[in-house]
Amino acid sequence: MTHYDLLILGSGSGNSLITPYWDDKKVAIVDGGIFGGTCLNVGCIPTKMFVYPAQLAGSTAEAKRLGVDLEFKGARWEEIRDRIFGRIDAISEGGRKYRVELENVDLYAEFATFTSPKSMVTATGKEITADKVVIAAGSRAVLPDIPGIDLPQVHTSDTIMRVDFPQRVVVVGSGFIAAEFANIFHSLGANVTQLSRSGQLLRGHDPLISERYTADASKRWSVRHATPTAIESATDGSVVVRYEDPSDGASQASEIPADVVLFATGRVSNVDRIDPEAAGFDVADGILSVDDFQRVLSNGEPLEGVFALGDVSNDYQLKHVANREARVVIHNLEHPDDLRATDHRAVPSAVFTHPQVASVGLTEPQARELAAQEQWPEGELAIAVQDYGSTAYGWAMEDQTGFVKLIARRSTGEILGAHLMGHEASNLIQPLVQAMVFGTDAHSLARAPFWIHPALMEVVENALLSLNTKDSGAL
Ligand SMILES: Cc1cc2nc3c(=O)[nH]c(=O)nc-3n(C[C@H](O)[C@H](O)[C@H](O)COP(=O)(O)OP(=O)(O)OC[C@H]3O[C@@H](n4cnc5c(N)ncnc54)[C@H](O)[C@@H]3O)c2cc1C
Numbered sequence: 145m146t147h148y149d150l151l152i153l154g155s156g157s158g159n160s161l162i163t164p165y166w167d168d169k170k171v172a173i174v175d176g177g178i179f180g181g182t183c184l185n186v187g188c189i190p191t192k193m194f195v196y197p198a199q200l201a202g203s204t205a206e207a208k209r210l211g212v213d214l215e216f217k218g219a220r221w222e223e224i225r226d227r228i229f230g231r232i233d234a235i236s237e238g239g240r241k242y243r244v245e246l247e248n249v250d251l252y253a254e255f256a257t258f259t260s261p262k263s264m265v266t267a268t269g270k271e272i273t274a275d276k277v278v279i280a281a282g283s284r285a286v287l288p289d290i291p292g293i294d295l296p297q298v299h300t301s302d303t304i305m306r307v308d309f310p311q312r313v314v315v316v317g318s319g320f321i322a323a324e325f326a327n328i329f330h331s332l333g334a335n336v337t338q339l340s341r342s343g344q345l346l347r348g349h350d351p352l353i354s355e356r357y358t359a360d361a362s363k364r365w366s367v368r369h370a371t372p373t374a375i376e377s378a379t380d381g382s383v384v385v386r387y388e389d390p391s392d393g394a395s396q397a398s399e400i401p402a403d404v405v406l407f408a409t410g411r412v413s414n415v416d417r418i419d420p421e422a423a424g425f426d427v428a429d430g431i432l433s434v435d436d437f438q439r440v441l442s443n444g445e446p447l448e449g450v451f452a453l454g455d456v457s458n459d460y461q462l463k464h465v466a467n468r469e470a471r472v473v474i475h476n477l478e479h480p481d482d483l484r485a486t487d488h489r490a491v492p493s494a495v496f497t498h499p500q501v502a503s504v505g506l507t508e509p510q511a512r513e514l515a516a517q518e519q520w521p522e523g524e525l526a527i528a529v530q531d532y533g534s535t536a537y538g539w540a541m542e543d544q545t546g547f548v549k550l551i552a553r554r555s556t557g558e559i560l561g562a563h564l565m566g567h568e569a570s571n572l573i574q575p576l577v578q579a580m581v582f583g584t585d586a587h588s589l590a591r592a593p594f595w596i597h598p599a600l601m602e603v604v605e606n607a608l609l610s611l612n613t614k615d616s617g618a619l
Pocket residue numbers: 153154155156157158174175176177178179180181182183184186187188189191254255256257280281282283301321414417418453454455456460461462463464465466496
């Protein structure tokens with residue numbers, strides 16, 4: 145048995161916890177997967193490195209509308225892939241080497257489970273104990289249990305980015321990952337079919353986003369209201385995806401050939417893989433339970449010196465949330481008598497598809513529910529939708545799809561939610577996130593700062609003005 149001052153389970157966001165504070169202390173980091181975790185190796189970073197070339201490839205269609213004739217001659221997928229992973233793999237390996245070479249840090253490159261709140265056993269039987277423990281074990285993709293799901297042509301986001309270029313891609317799912325990959329493959333020249341069991345894409349978003357994104361995506365690639373039932377090998381090395389199409393009421397069986405099939409059907413916390421029962425950790429709705437200070441709970445009470453962060457213990461499944469929680473854990477590990485809490489208000493997200501989608505706060509149905517629950521007077525809910533095309537830069541772009549939807553409380557100007565679709569939505573949303581966090585009302589946000597003319601950001605300014613919330617005095 146080896147004892148440490150700190151044991152970290154998971155080298156994704158967990159890797160950032162080893163600050164200079166630990167230089168003269170012994171640290172164990174345990175990871176049975178690729179060093180650096182999901183975001184670096186198979187998540188945010190490589191996907192966005194594909195998204196950008198896909199955006200360039202897709203821009204030729206938009207240029208045409210503006211009188212610029214660009215030709216998409218094709219994408220060198222294998223070159224793009226090898227460039228991306230040439231960088232990513234080197235960063236992962238460099239990070240691993242750096243850790244291994246530190247005298248005070250031991251890396252256990254194997255899976256491990258808890259035997260008590262502060263002790264683990266690795267797959268090869270090594271026992272590790274520590275004074276303090278941080279669980280940053282992440283999440284994993286889930287696949288439906290249907291015949292053929294184990295075929296080599298079937299992928300999750302973990303493996304799809306390493307394939308040779310597929311001519312025919314079937315994407316199953318309608319969430320973040322499906323939206324990003326359907327756009328990547330379509331823009332880079334593949335024939336994409338997306339199977340959506342509800343027929344509506346990005347259904348977890350505000351209904352206007354879901355409606356307009358589904359309409360836009362359906363013009364670009366084939367979107368079918370369908371649930372896959374089986375995948376079968378074809379004689380030429382490809383597969384056939386069988387699916388039920390419930391769109392006409394009576395469900396009909398159909399099929400589609402594919403070179404690869406991507407299942408983007410959600411991710412679950414890895415808490416079930418760390419033996420939480422043996423440690424007495426609380427698990428609720430499949431997620432490791434923590435309090436506001438990121439302390440792991442046992443029978444509803446925080447365990448001293450045991451923290452968790454990231455996808456294993458939150459259902460946002462976003463890297464910026466894991467990073468924030470890691471900063472809180474860093475502080476709380478080093479200052480046990482001055483604990484700080486994670487502020488999970490106004491968590492934004494963006495889907496890096498085309499057009500981009502960005503959201504923060506309540507959707508319209510959620511806001512209406514809140515208004516009903518709290519018996520707000522008629523007209524208290526202020527909603528504004530501003531099209532990109534209604535602003536000067538939107539004219540320049542001849543934009544036909546982008547919009548900003550804002551939801552606020554009229555009497556106070558409190559911004560309750562923001563939902564954007566269009567060019568750079570992931571950036572345009574940021575002042576709205578700031579306002580929600582700092583409690584800036586919509587009227588003041590629209591009028592107190594100058595908004596650069598004629599920047600695209602004016603669409604946010606105009607949406608705020610259209611809300612017509614209480615006059616805060618700002619001009
Ligand atoms: C395709 C894709 C794209 C994404 N894009 C974005 C994006 O654009 N923006 C964004 O904000 N988020 C994005 N995300 C989500 C983001 O990647 C995650 O929220 C984030 O990486 C979670 O970090 P983590 O530290 O909690 O877990 P991870 O980074 O997953 O780290 C967990 C580590 O724990 C290890 N581990 C687990 N169990 C054990 C065990 N029992 N023993 C030993 N080791 C174990 C795993 O091997 C893994 O390395 C994306 C995710 C995916 C899949």
